Amino acid sequence: MTYINLPSNQQAAISDVDETVLRAAVRKCLDEERIGPIQGLGLSDCGPYVGAKLRAFHQGITEYSKSKAHAKRERTGQDALRAGSDLVDAVQQMKGRLETERQEGELFFIDDQIRPPFHLGKRLSVPISFRWRASPSADWKHGYVTFVYDFSLQPSYTLPLPKRKPSAAQVERDLEDSRYREWERLKAQALFSMREFFRDGGDGDGVPELFAVRPSPYGGGLNNFSCNFWQPEKPAP
Structure with missing residues (x-):
């Protein structure tokens, strides 16, 4: 996708x-x-x-x-x-x-063909490769950044409690599904942030090799600014 x-x-x-x-x-x-x-x-x-x-x-x-x-x-x-x-x-x-x-594409390209890992743990990571140049006549430069995020499943208080206590295997499957959904969300946010950075004239030399994603200070995990590595972190309320 x-x-x-x-x-x-x-x-x-x-x-x-x-x-x-x-x-x-x-x-x-x-x-x-x-x-x-x-x-x-x-x-x-x-x-x-x-x-x-x-x-x-x-x-x-x-x-x-x-x-x-x-x-x-x-x-x-x-x-x-x-x-x-x-x-x-x-x-x-x-x-x-x-x-x-x-x-x-004359100035930058971000590879969005990123496959999920075979197994996901608590720490989610999305590696992104990219290239950029200052002008269409300049030589291409290549870069690589990994976005990492420690995912913590938040309990949902809107869903009804199950009639039966789920088995340990079912709990693990549900957790794995939640991690994959969050990984896809992380990938999307990371890609959109990278595109926004270059669209605004960002220099690829300023992209870090590793970026610890910032969860929303209001709770609820990722938001539209979590992967914006070039913006200062907002203090929690």
Whole structure:
């Protein structure tokens, strides 16, 4: 799973979509009350965001084509029109994101293909490799940072107590699942923080080799600032 970089196949699919052709195909789908005109544009390969809007448009056209009563056709027709507009907007947004990634890729790249370890203990760690340069004509520099976090499972007071006391094996499995979920959260926060650092003009020489993640001073574990190594730590209230 990627977090901050579009996979190469999605990049190619997004680039291949012609917005003028897409708009005409959406209009034709509405006129003909069928999804056929939009097929073959490769929209299903443009990633989950576009895929969700494509399914919504497909559903909208289907409901519109099945409607008979005038009032229902008016309503479903507007719904389908809105879904088609949302689909076009989604493709535009992804094209914008792709262009941003390409521009940023001239100055920095953060590898987000990070596999979880086979087993997780209390101390969670996420290693991230990256490269950067001062200008598109400069030589690349390479760096590596590890974010570490001592995870402590907090009891939940909102869930009902189990009717039976769980076995030791079940307790261990639940703890392992919690650690993996928190590891994924840590990975996401670390990647987003690294991207923010470079987007703001950060110098890769200023990235530490090891950073102890700062849990929220208000409790509850990680927050959006926990991995911001370049910011001073906020005192606990």
